[in-house]
Amino acid sequence: MTAVGTATSSAGAHAPALARLRRALGGRRFVPYYYLAPMVVLLGLFTYWPFVHTVYLSLTEWNLRPDTPLEFVGAANFAEITGNRLFQDALRNTLIYIAGSIPLKVLLPIPIAVFLWSLGPGGQVYRSVIFLPTLLSFVVVSVVFLWLLNPIGGHAQQFFALFGLSFPNVLGQPTAALWTILLISTWKIIGFNTLLYIAGLASINRDYIEAMRIDGAGDWAVLRHLIWPLLTPTTFFVLIATVIFSIQQVFTPIDIMTEGGPANGTTNLFYMVYQYAFVVFNVGYGAAGTVMLFVLLLAVTLIKVRLLDRHVHYDQ
Numbered sequence: 001m002t003a004v005g006t007a008t009s010s011a012g013a014h015a016p017a018l019a020r021l022r023r024a025l026g027g028r029r030f031v032p033y034y035y036l037a038p039m040v041v042l043l044g045l046f047t048y049w050p051f052v053h054t055v056y057l058s059l060t061e062w063n064l065r066p067d068t069p070l071e072f073v074g075a076a077n078f079a080e081i082t083g084n085r086l087f088q089d090a091l092r093n094t095l096i097y098i099a100g101s102i103p104l105k106v107l108l109p110i111p112i113a114v115f116l117w118s119l120g121p122g123g124q125v126y127r128s129v130i131f132l133p134t135l136l137s138f139v140v141v142s143v144v145f146l147w148l149l150n151p152i153g154g155h156a157q158q159f160f161a162l163f164g165l166s167f168p169n170v171l172g173q174p175t176a177a178l179w180t181i182l183l184i185s186t187w188k189i190i191g192f193n194t195l196l197y198i199a200g201l202a203s204i205n206r207d208y209i210e211a212m213r214i215d216g217a218g219d220w221a222v223l224r225h226l227i228w229p230l231l232t233p234t235t236f237f238v239l240i241a242t243v244i245f246s247i248q249q250v251f252t253p254i255d256i257m258t259e260g261g262p263a264n265g266t267t268n269l270f271y272m273v274y275q276y277a278f279v280v281f282n283v284g285y286g287a288a289g290t291v292m293l294f295v296l297l298l299a300v301t302l303i304k305v306r307l308l309d310r311h312v313h314y315d316q
Helices: 003-024 028-057 076-082 085-107 109-118 120-135 138-148 155-161 174-202 206-214 219-230 232-249 251-258 269-278 283-311
Strands: none
Touching: 028 283, 076 085, 076 283, 085 109, 085 174, 085 232, 085 269, 085 283, 109 120, 109 174, 109 219, 120 174, 138 155, 138 174, 138 251, 174 232, 174 251, 206 219, 219 232, 232 251, 232 269, 232 283, 251 269, 269 283
8 A cells, every 4th residue: 555545544544533523622613712722721810810819809908928817808998098198199190100101202202203214224323222221121220320310429410510510309309209200211111112103104105205295295294294194003002002001110210219209209009009018018908009000091091092093094
């Protein structure tokens, strides 16, 4: 018997077994779900179950000690935490971080990206330079800026002293410290968002621009009526990502540079959750803060999707 004949008869021998297996698994229509099953299991174990467990912990009182039983307290944690001064300051600062991140991390990279894109291949060096801070660890960035802004012997203080001036203690004043951390996080992230916009600009057909130029349109008209509408999908993505991650991005500089101070001037909901859960070991408060943070981000994201999605133009 030839090799082809052997292979054919072997396949024929296994055909009934394969048919029975297919019938046992529900036929062909369920096959895609079997491919999705591993990812669904992983999401369930590492995403959905931790969230459900966090909601459960938010209704209990526990101090992380294994010999201490969980005490069910219902919604008491939410009632107590919302009346806490730390929560009120953290919520205010969180909203400031979100509001300040939109012009600095979403809008400011657009003109930078348009300028670098207009340089063509010659702008590669500038793109690398502006992207370089993104590659640095936030721990390193925080330590370096803490060193630079030190009011006693810091490099900023030494530079101002050359002109007979005194550099203000920006990390010692609540309002100044908050905006300082926001600016540091912007310096760290702006290069990444700029490259996202450059990638969006690269998909725009330059023939459209040349056609507008021929019709006498200036730079502002091209930006306003052509580039900006075609860039809205990228802008929408950057906006949503910035709102979701802006609170997490400032955690490291808050922890290293101010530890939430001075006078809760830089703490946010994300850092508040960390303090409650892993500093004072009040797991119920920490879990309640996590749930409220999730609800806040979900509400802000849904509002933005509802208001802005109608203005996004995907057809280029």
